[in-house]
Amino acid sequence: MTTGDVAAAPRSYTVVGPGGIGGTYGGRLHAAGFDMRFLGRSDVPTLRDEGLVLESVWGDVRTGPLGAAASEDPVALGPSDVVLVCLKTTENRQLVDLLPPLVRPGTIVVMMQNGLGVEEIAEAVVGGTDDVTVLGGLCFVCSTKVAPGHVRHIDYGRVTIGEWRSGYGASGITDAVRVVSDDLAAAGCPVAPQESLGVARWKKLVWNVPYNGLSVVLRAGTDELMADPDTRALVRDLMMEVWRGAEACGHGFDESFVEQMLTDTEQMTPYAPSMRLDFDAGRPMEVDAIYAAPLAAAAAAGAELPKVEALWRQLRFLDAAHR
Amino acid sequence: MTTGDVAAAPRSYTVVGPGGIGGTYGGRLHAAGFDMRFLGRSDVPTLRDEGLVLESVWGDVRTGPLGAAASEDPVALGPSDVVLVCLKTTENRQLVDLLPPLVRPGTIVVMMQNGLGVEEIAEAVVGGTDDVTVLGGLCFVCSTKVAPGHVRHIDYGRVTIGEWRSGYGASGITDAVRVVSDDLAAAGCPVAPQESLGVARWKKLVWNVPYNGLSVVLRAGTDELMADPDTRALVRDLMMEVWRGAEACGHGFDESFVEQMLTDTEQMTPYAPSMRLDFDAGRPMEVDAIYAAPLAAAAAAGAELPKVEALWRQLRFLDAAHR
Numbered sequence: 281m282t283t284g285d286v287a288a289a290p291r292s293y294t295v296v297g298p299g300g301i302g303g304t305y306g307g308r309l310h311a312a313g314f315d316m317r318f319l320g321r322s323d324v325p326t327l328r329d330e331g332l333v334l335e336s337v338w339g340d341v342r343t344g345p346l347g348a349a350a351s352e353d354p355v356a357l358g359p360s361d362v363v364l365v366c367l368k369t370t371e372n373r374q375l376v377d378l379l380p381p382l383v384r385p386g387t388i389v390v391m392m393q394n395g396l397g398v399e400e401i402a403e404a405v406v407g408g409t410d411d412v413t414v415l416g417g418l419c420f421v422c423s424t425k426v427a428p429g430h431v432r433h434i435d436y437g438r439v440t441i442g443e444w445r446s447g448y449g450a451s452g453i454t455d456a457v458r459v460v461s462d463d464l465a466a467a468g469c470p471v472a473p474q475e476s477l478g479v480a481r482w483k484k485l486v487w488n489v490p491y492n493g494l495s496v497v498l499r500a501g502t503d504e505l506m507a508d509p510d511t512r513a514l515v516r517d518l519m520m521e522v523w524r525g526a527e528a529c530g531h532g533f534d535e536s537f538v539e540q541m542l543t544d545t546e547q548m549t550p551y552a553p554s555m556r557l558d559f560d561a562g563r564p565m566e567v568d569a570i571y572a573a574p575l576a577a578a579a580a581a582g583a584e585l586p587k588v589e590a591l592w593r594q595l596r597f598l599d600a601a602h603r
Numbered sequence: 604m605t606t607g608d609v610a611a612a613p614r615s616y617t618v619v620g621p622g623g624i625g626g627t628y629g630g631r632l633h634a635a636g637f638d639m640r641f642l643g644r645s646d647v648p649t650l651r652d653e654g655l656v657l658e659s660v661w662g663d664v665r666t667g668p669l670g671a672a673a674s675e676d677p678v679a680l681g682p683s684d685v686v687l688v689c690l691k692t693t694e695n696r697q698l699v700d701l702l703p704p705l706v707r708p709g710t711i712v713v714m715m716q717n718g719l720g721v722e723e724i725a726e727a728v729v730g731g732t733d734d735v736t737v738l739g740g741l742c743f744v745c746s747t748k749v750a751p752g753h754v755r756h757i758d759y760g761r762v763t764i765g766e767w768r769s770g771y772g773a774s775g776i777t778d779a780v781r782v783v784s785d786d787l788a789a790a791g792c793p794v795a796p797q798e799s800l801g802v803a804r805w806k807k808l809v810w811n812v813p814y815n816g817l818s819v820v821l822r823a824g825t826d827e828l829m830a831d832p833d834t835r836a837l838v839r840d841l842m843m844e845v846w847r848g849a850e851a852c853g854h855g856f857d858e859s860f861v862e863q864m865l866t867d868t869e870q871m872t873p874y875a876p877s878m879r880l881d882f883d884a885g886r887p888m889e890v891d892a893i894y895a896a897p898l899a900a901a902a903a904a905g906a907e908l909p910k911v912e913a914l915w916r917q918l919r920f921l922d923a924a925h926r
Contacts, residue, residue: 497820498920508923514916517909586840586909593837597821600831 290315291463292360294382298323298332298350300423301392302366303431305439305469307334307341312467316343317357318350319378326429336423336433338468359384362460364417365402366392368558369569372401385411388456390441392417394488394554395569396481396577399444413456414444416477418484422551435549438470440480448478448531479533482526486541488570490518492555493591496565496598503550506542514587516542521585525574528583555595562602567595613638614786615683617705621646621655621673623746624715625689626754628762628792630657630664635790639666640680641673642701649752659746659756661791682707685783687740688725689715691881692892695724708734711779713764715740717811717877718892719804719900722767736779737767739800741807745874758872761793763803771801771854802856805849809864811893813841815878816914819888819921826873829865837910839865844908848897851906878918885925890918 292315295306302318310316310332318327327350331343351357354377363382367374372393383389383406391398391414399414406412418440423433441461443451451457453473461471474480491502494511498504505511519538526532555565571592578585615638618629625641633639633655641650650673654666674680677700686705690697695716706712706729714721714737722737729735741763746756764784766774774780776796784794797803814825817834821827828834842861849855878888894915901908 494917498917498924500920500924504924505920508920510916510919510923514913514920517913517916587913590837590840590910590913593833593840594817594821596833597823597828597831597837600833601821601823601827 291362292317293362293364294319294357294360296363296365296378296382297367297371298327298429298431299366299425300431300433301419301421302364303332303334303425304336304421304423304433304437305364305366305392305419305464305467307332307336307343307431308338308467308469309463310343311341312463314463314467315360316346316349317360318346319352319354319357319382320350321352323425323428324350324352330429333430334433335431337435338433338437354378354381357382359387361387362463363387363389364392365389368563369393369395369398369566370564372398375401375405379405383412388413388415388460390415390417390460391444392419392439393569394418394484394566396485396573398569399477403444413454415441415456415460416444416481417441417460418480424557438472439464440472440474442474442477442480444477448476448481448529450476450478476531478529478531479526482522482529482531482574483533483537485526485570485574486519486522486538487545488553489522489574489588489591490515491545492553492566492570493595494518495553495556496559497591497594501550501552502545502548506546512542517587518591521588522574525578525581525583525585525588528581529577530581559598559602564603565595565599567592567599571595614685614782615640616685616687617642617680617683619686619688619701619705620690620694621650621752621754622689622748623754623756624742624744625687626655626657626748627659627744627746627756627760628687628689628715628742628787628790630655630659630666630754631661631790631792632786633666634664635786637786637790638683639669639672640683641669642675642677642680642705643673644675646748646751647673647675653752656753657756658754660758661756661760677701677704680705682710684709685711685713685786687713687715691886692716692718692721692889693887695721698724698728702728706735711736711738711783713738713740713783714767715742715762716892717741717807717889719808719896721892722800726767736777738764738779738783739767739804740764740783741803747880761795762787763795763797765797765800765803767800771799771804771852773799773801799854801852801854802849805845805852805854805897806856806860808849808893808897809842809845809861810868811876812845812897812911812914813838814868815876815889815893816918817841818876818879819882820914820917824873824875825868825871829869835865840910841914844911845897848901848904848906848908848911851904852900853904882921882925887926888918888922890915890922894918
């Protein structure tokens with residue numbers, strides 16, 4: 281962070297969940313001079329005593345020992361200007377305990393998560409606090425934690441950010457969106473401020489719904505799903521259902537986006553979606569945020585998404601069988 | 604076969620494909636005194652030199668050496684009164700070579716297979732021959748080949764039989780249906796002659812479509828699919844789509860049949876459907892007969908079956924990936 285004003289303290293950020301996403305953006309913000317805190321569990325001893333190591337296509341970052349800025353205890357960390365929630369959505373039940381000590385009036389909470397409806401969870405926990413603003417952040421990034429306190433960012437990295445409104449009503453580009461977007465841009469991260477978080481989230485679902493679920497159910501990578509004419513057709517059908525769901529919910533966008541996603545994915549490096557990595561590692565899958573919430577929203581708007589629903593049922597079965 | 608007329612030769616039957624189904628019904632008919640021939644490949648040496656062994660809940664059968672009545676060569680066997688086609692539908696392309704030498708005017712060909720449209724294949728091959736009648740036979744039986752010439756029949760066994768008409772138009776109970784039904788009944792097999800083969804085939808699809816496909820895609824048995832509330836709901840949705848497909852094609856039946864199938868399956872001994880056995884053994888799956896043909900028939904009648912279609916796409920992918 282460069283500023284000519286020596287009196288201005290750098291903005292404070294707390295990263296909740298220093299995994300692949302939290303480590304990537306937290307590491308970049310640290311390198312840019314922001315006042316960074318990390319709320320974690322298994323990573324905390326390493327972060328405290330040795331620091332965060334981020335290997336990144338944007339350049340590597342080594343924070344050095346973080347000391348008291350890494351903790352398992354949100355009360356010890358206290359409130360900051362911005363809280364980046366980088367947990368898996370399957371961990372969101374923890375937010376009722378983790379989030380309140382991290383906010384004060386004026387804090388911006390950014391839900392850096394997949395799926396739909398995750399901002400409502402933050403709103404329910406800290407929305408009663410005056411002047412807490414809830415944003416959604418969608419990360420188009422390939423990064424994974426390879427060891428405690430050690431994150432590898434191998435490709436992409438753009439973040440789209442929008443402010444949450446009840447029912448995902450369009451907010452326009454708000455002050456809070458501008459603040460966080462500018463900070464991430466200052467840290468060298470590509471950002472795309474969004475006028476409508478609802479549209480942004482449904483657009484991301486166009487990718488997440490087919491590739492995450494089918495990669496698990498069929499044990500296949502994005503390249504295999506695109507090379508086979510049957511799964512390519514099924515991917516497209518699932519995307520079109522998501523597109524219709526978005527339309528029904530009032531978050532519509534141009535249909536050409538679907539063809540663009542198909543083409544982009546064909547040109548991507550073969551990639552195992554996050555749900556596949558979770559499944560293979562025996563972790564819970566983000567089935568609620570990526571499937572149940574959009575299906576419920578679409579159903580409430582009168583839209584049936586039968587192929588998405590069938591995939592959701594299959595994933596629920598596999599998720600339950602896994603435990 | 605008991606008859607007071609010493610001059611009457613017993614009716615001749617050729618079993619094409621002496622596997623689980625061919626061995627079960629062929630073995631019973633042999634024990635009842637019918638003139639049995641078996642067209643096979645890998646089983647032929649055993650059948651010729653040692654005979655067929657049928658271990659069955661209905662009582663065991665040992666035919667003794669079958670000699671020239673077991674062959675790989677349809678010309679050597681020649682025509683018979685009835686031909687029971689007990690191949691997997693994935694082998695039906697062989698019928699163009701196998702079937703013509705086995706029929707003469709008056710022969711009854713019974714397609715003892717799953718799925719839809721299989722009679723059209725027989726009709727295309729031998730329908731030009733005057734007076735060849737094509738029937739469909741649906742076997743509700745748990746039996747498998749455990750070794751060459753050795754079949755184990757562990758449960759169920761009812762056969763529903765109906766005469767094929769173009770477009771699966773209802774035929775009523777025809778003479779040919781009566782002949783084959785009476786012979787099987789005389790051999791101790793429960794039979795159910797059908798007035799409409801179309802209705803019978805769609806009813807069997809109500810079971811085959813959900814359980815075969817889901818047991819493969821989710822690597823689960825019928826018991827697991829019924830115990831989990833998500834897969835139970837998905838099974839029901841798939842059944843209802845098949846039911847709607849049958850309605851659209853003019854082969855409708857009462858909706859209560861769906862609930863009955865669910866209840867019956869819950870009360871069944873846990874069972875791996877035939878497609879699962881094929882998949883696990885690396886054999887081609889009967890995807891065309893059980894999925895593609897009903898989907899095409901329903902689509903031609905204006906009915907979309909989206910969840911069935913999604914499952915079909917998944918199975919096509921797995922079937923292709925398997926080869």
